[in-house]
Amino acid sequence: MHELSMAASIVEAVTESVAAYPGARVRQVRLRVGVLSAVVEDSLRFCWEIVTEGSALAGSELVVTVLPVVVHCASCNALSEVEYFGGLRCPRCGEPAGDVRQGRELEIESIEIEEAGEMEDAVASQTHRAGSRFPGGIEERV
Amino acid sequence: MSTRIVELRQGILKKNDQLARALRERFGAAGVLVLNLVSSPGTGKTSFLEITLRELRAQGARTAVLVGDLETDNDARRLARSGVPVKQVNTHGICHLDAEMVGRNLDVWEGLALADLDYLFIENVGNLVCPSSYDLGERIRVAMLSVTEGEDKPLKYPTLFNSADIAVITKIDLAAACEFNRELALGNLEAIRPGIRVFETSAKTGAGMEEWLRFLTSQQAGTMQS
Numbered sequence: 001m002h003e004l005s006m007a008a009s010i011v012e013a014v015t016e017s018v019a020a021y022p023g024a025r026v027r028q029v030r031l032r033v034g035v036l037s038a039v040v041e042d043s044l045r046f047c048w049e050i051v052t053e054g055s056a057l058a059g060s061e062l063v064v065t066v067l068p069v070v071v072h073c074a075s076c077n078a079l080s081e082v083e084y085f086g087g088l089r090c091p092r093c094g095e096p097a098g099d100v101r102q103g104r105e106l107e108i109e110s111i112e113i114e115e116a117g118e119m120e121d122a123v124a125s126q127t128h129r130a131g132s133r134f135p136g137g138i139e140e141r142v
Numbered sequence: 143m144s145t146r147i148v149e150l151r152q153g154i155l156k157k158n159d160q161l162a163r164a165l166r167e168r169f170g171a172a173g174v175l176v177l178n179l180v181s182s183p184g185t186g187k188t189s190f191l192e193i194t195l196r197e198l199r200a201q202g203a204r205t206a207v208l209v210g211d212l213e214t215d216n217d218a219r220r221l222a223r224s225g226v227p228v229k230q231v232n233t234h235g236i237c238h239l240d241a242e243m244v245g246r247n248l249d250v251w252e253g254l255a256l257a258d259l260d261y262l263f264i265e266n267v268g269n270l271v272c273p274s275s276y277d278l279g280e281r282i283r284v285a286m287l288s289v290t291e292g293e294d295k296p297l298k299y300p301t302l303f304n305s306a307d308i309a310v311i312t313k314i315d316l317a318a319a320c321e322f323n324r325e326l327a328l329g330n331l332e333a334i335r336p337g338i339r340v341f342e343t344s345a346k347t348g349a350g351m352e353e354w355l356r357f358l359t360s361q362q363a364g365t366m367q368s
Contacts, residue, residue, distance in 0.1 A: 002237050002272035009154050017150055027145060031154070038274050038301040087297070087333025088304070098336035100304070106275065110149040 023116025069103030165279025181286035183268030
């Protein structure tokens with residue numbers, strides 16, 4: 001039900017990031033979504049087209065990697081993937097294991113963009129070499 | 143034309159999380175204990191809060207409530223009878239409260255100073271799915287279920303119960319009539335959130351409320367120390 005808000009948040013975050021590439025179109029948005037994150041992939045896709053309309057993300061593809069729940073067991077010290085519908089138990093020793101190490105992720109991993117033209121591309125590459133134009137933790141690979 | 147991959151590695155709800163962090167700091171600095179109450183519609187959040195507010199007020203504690211609903215101010219009017227400041231947040235169709243709504247409503251709440259409060263209760267929109275993703279800056283997230291909803295609620299909505307700090311079972315006065323299997327319900331809560339503390343209460347008979355209030359008082363004392 002809240003996938004519409006989620007989709008809007010993704011569009012907002014991606015729009016901010018592509019501002020560094022004037023005129024660029026977003027072709028693909030890759031997400032990492034944990035099983036415990038309460039986001040339904042189908043619902044997200046359902047509203048994607050509507051939410052992206054008129055933005056740099058219009059027509060983009062949404063790629064979702066679903067991450068299973070991984071718990072750490074305090075009893076046997078194992079890290080294991082669990083089927084969480086039956087409850088959080090260590091599959092190795094059977095003890096309750098509430099220390100969730102993976103499965104709550106809700107993140108934008110990367111985006112694939114198509115740049116407007118060679119001019120912009122050259123500018124973007126130079127800026128990248130200068131290394132100052134990309135805010136907070138954004139890395140880049142061409 | 144060229145394509146490139148830009149790695150973002152950022153939370154989808156980064157904005158909400160940042161706002162929630164700022165709220166948490168603000169609440170901490172003001173020494174107010176903030177609880178986010180989440181359940182299905184009809185679990186009895188409002189009745190449970192009514193008793194809680196009345197008892198806290200009798201103890202001399204200063205309390206306020208932010209109550210979220212899609213529409214109407216029925217809950218706010220009910221809670222206001224307890225004599226504490228109450229503010230209704232109508233989300234107009236949005237199925238959850240987020241940190242921005244909480245912050246904005248606190249800012250426009252005339253006459254309310256966080257530093258004058260001991261407790262702030264946030265009654266979330268009745269929904270067991272969406273509120274789980276939105277941090278509101280609370281210290282304690284309370285997941286509630288009533289005996290009439292069935293013992294398997296935690297298994298059906300594991301995300302929410304897994305994200306909760308404590309659980310409250312309501313309407314235990316109806317347990318026998320509903321053939322509520324207490325052991326099964328507690329087992330299911332434990333399975334989804336190992337080690338979770340559970341309060342079994344009735345707003346009608348007052349059962350379990352004393353223990354709940356003792357818990358609140360001890361948590362509030364912790365807020366003051368930190």
